[in-house]
Amino acid sequence: MRLILLGPPGAGKGTQAERIVEKYNIPHISTGDIFRAALREGTEMGLKAKGYMDKGQLVPDEIVVGVVTERLKKPDCQKGFLLDGFPRNVHQAEALDKVTEKMDIKLDGVINVDVPDEELVERLTGRRMCKGCGASFHVKFKPPKVRNVCDSCGGELYQRDDDTVETAKDRLEVYHSQTSPLIAHYDKQGILLNINGNQDMENVFSEVTKELDKIAE
Ligand code: AP5
Numbered sequence: 572m573r574l575i576l577l578g579p580p581g582a583g584k585g586t587q588a589e590r591i592v593e594k595y596n597i598p599h600i601s602t603g604d605i606f607r608a609a610l611r612e613g614t615e616m617g618l619k620a621k622g623y624m625d626k627g628q629l630v631p632d633e634i635v636v637g638v639v640t641e642r643l644k645k646p647d648c649q650k651g652f653l654l655d656g657f658p659r660n661v662h663q664a665e666a667l668d669k670v671t672e673k674m675d676i677k678l679d680g681v682i683n684v685d686v687p688d689e690e691l692v693e694r695l696t697g698r699r700m701c702k703g704c705g706a707s708f709h710v711k712f713k714p715p716k717v718r719n720v721c722d723s724c725g726g727e728l729y730q731r732d733d734d735t736v737e738t739a740k741d742r743l744e745v746y747h748s749q750t751s752p753l754i755a756h757y758d759k760q761g762i763l764l765n766i767n768g769n770q771d772m773e774n775v776f777s778e779v780t781k782e783l784d785k786i787a788e
């Protein structure tokens with residue numbers, strides 16, 4: 572299956588992606604994760620991306636589109652893929668349309684996770700990530716068993732630099748002005764799957780799988 576996960580910052584894209592890729596056995600391609608990994612490795616791209624990410628702005632299209640295009644050519648994407656956080660504006664969506672056309676493949680579905688803004692700021696500011704394995708927690712909605720310690724690997728938890736109240740609000744603004752028009756873009760293509768993201772993680776996942784199982788038939 573070739574899928575896109577669309578939704579505002581904090582909607583639960585990463586949380587759902589983890590489960591979706593396991594169930595459907597496809598690679599998870601998160602542009603945000605790719606940039607954060609590049610930054611940890613200290614590459615030029617990582618450093619450049621950080622300047623935009625810390626302000627809650629989008630990394631320039633030419634960088635992002637190049638990264639994704641190369642990634643989609645890797646052999647593991649032949650069985651399908653789940654794009655998380657890409658595309659993020661109409662220009663990126665049109666670039667992806669061209670790439671898929673050139674590769675002679677079609678997207679099967681765009682999972683649109685809907686959550687109201689009020690909920691999102693609390694989700695973002697309460698998120699904690701593991702330094703060791705990248706697992707994601709939340710101080711209230713998914714607390715680790717021991718404070719600041721990862722349940723899976725015992726690693727230390729940290730807060731993402733862009734998860735402050737101020738940057739979270741900037742990211743939401745960017746979502747509404749630049750990313751939300753993609754809902755109409757994919758609705759027109761007839762592949763939009765609307766999911767209520769404002770319920771607990773398990774229920775969101777069962778709604779997602781219900782929709783995906785229909786496509787997989
Ligand atoms: P990116 O890393 O993609 O961040 P984002 O889109 O802002 O989304 P998040 O990762 O913050 O949220 P999520 O939806 O994955 O939620 P999660 O599951 O973690 O992008 C970061 C930056 O990189 C961008 O601002 C931009 O600068 C740059 N970038 C990336 N892609 C780009 C592109 N294509 N073009 C240009 N620039 C790009 O959940 C959040 C929290 O809520 C967690 O703590 C979780 O435990 C909790 N939670 C999840 N689900 C639920 C639930 N159902 N109920 C209660 N709590 C929940």
Ligand code: MG
Binds near residue numbers: 584585586601603
């Ligand atoms: Mg994410």
Ligand code: ZN
Binds near residue numbers: 701704705706726
């Ligand atoms: Zn860990």
